[in-house]
Amino acid sequence: MAATERVPPHAGPARTLLSGQKRVVSHPALRARAGAVVTAADAWDWLLALARGVQRPASGLALDAAHGWRAEGPVEPDALALLDLYLPLCALRGQRRSAYVIAHLGQSLDGRIATAGGASHYVTGPDNIRHLHRLRALFDAVVVGAGTVALDDPRLTVREVAGPNPVRVVIDARRRLDAARRVFTDGAAPSLLACASPLAGQAGPGGVGVIGVPPLGDGLCMRSLLQALAARGLKRVFVEGGGVTVSRFLEQGTLDRLQIAVAPMIIGSGRPAVTLPPIERLELSVRPRVRHVAMGADILFDCEFGG
């Protein structure tokens, strides 16, 4: 980034804060960096640490009760963009007993996440794919449904940005997936399989851990799954898809945030993004607080639920 592009705001906007945050402030290491430019790498390093409950003032940034964050030196535009988008997803550890759950879907203008046959590479562009990798790095666990593993055989690791791999969690209620899937065999990160409780006695594919989940309606209870993950120290959970899985989390009221990236394309048929039981009146529709973020040619709708 050219030096002339640098802008000097030293504090982040309060609007990026979720309510109820009470935060720290000045630290000797921050003052020691006074005047030094905060780069995107500094900001990302700080966010990664924050997501894991660590303050890293050597990055030149600190949380601030009034503004969300503060720096003792100028902040590069790319660093500002990272702070604006990701700080609201990070500064929550230790303040919650329960899980913090975010889901993301990349959909076409007509609300499809893949063709009918399951081709989904790629609905959204490279900026959004990098965003997905950032989300993986910022969360303890990444959850996908059996349909995604069967069709995509994803790795679910962090490759586009610096950061740790999350624990991979596959919801395979009926144990229909074969053991050759990459999440079960590549050893790149720990994996867990979540299935209906009566099937939890069988060993996991590739020796991965198995979580038995009680039923809810015609599926499994996602709140119980989140409790089981929290008991393993996995309290920050990212649900990466597909549409059926994200819809189950949403329907059961377990999402704190839902991000939908809309790509400027019309698929016209195929696998839907969100599907919920029918409603009679629009007053019964879900109306979260929303902010929009441009991501290359795509627009990300960042929806926040709850108080």
Ligand SMILES: NC(=O)c1ccc[n+]([C@@H]2O[C@H](COP(=O)([O-])OP(=O)(O)OC[C@H]3O[C@@H](n4cnc5c(N)ncnc54)[C@H](OP(=O)(O)O)[C@@H]3O)[C@@H](O)[C@H]2O)c1
């Ligand atoms: N564009 C994107 O953002 C994106 C992201 C991820 C995936 N995809 C694409 O989406 C497609 C797959 O999505 P999908 O919606 O068809 O399937 P999916 O959500 O990946 O998997 C759904 C299946 O997972 C199991 N499952 C998930 N939650 C459950 C619950 N609460 N209770 C019981 N079972 C549960 C069920 O397995 P059973 O059927 O065995 O009961 C369910 O049918 C693929 O084509 C993939 O490429 C797109």
